[in-house]
Amino acid sequence: MDREQIIRMAREAGFAYSWSEAAGEALERFAALVAAKKEKQIIDILRRLQERNDSHNYYAYAINVIKGEAHENPYLYTIRL
Numbered sequence: 001m002d003r004e005q006i007i008r009m010a011r012e013a014g015f016a017y018s019w020s021e022a023a024g025e026a027l028e029r030f031a032a033l034v035a036a037k038k039e040k041q042i043i044d045i046l047r048r049l050q051e052r053n054d055s056h057n058y059y060a061y062a063i064n065v066i067k068g069e070a071h072e073n074p075y076l077y078t079i080r081l
Contacts, residue, residue: 006030042066043063043066046062
């Protein structure tokens with residue numbers, strides 16, 4: 001879930017009928033906070049899965065992808081948990 005999706009859902013839910021710059025900035029900050037929290041939850045789940053299965057690095061690679069730190073080739077990267 002990214003910021004744009006969260007903003008769209010908030011608008012669909014009825015937030016910010018009278019749109020102002022301040023309301024838009026607050027909504028964008030809220031969307032960023034929600035997206036960051038969801039990203040952290042996903043990374044925590046992937047870390048637990050990686051800890052359970054050391055035979056491959058799929059989960060660690062997925063963490064790096066989410067963080068924007070993954071190499072194009074999943075076999076040529078450093079795991080940063």
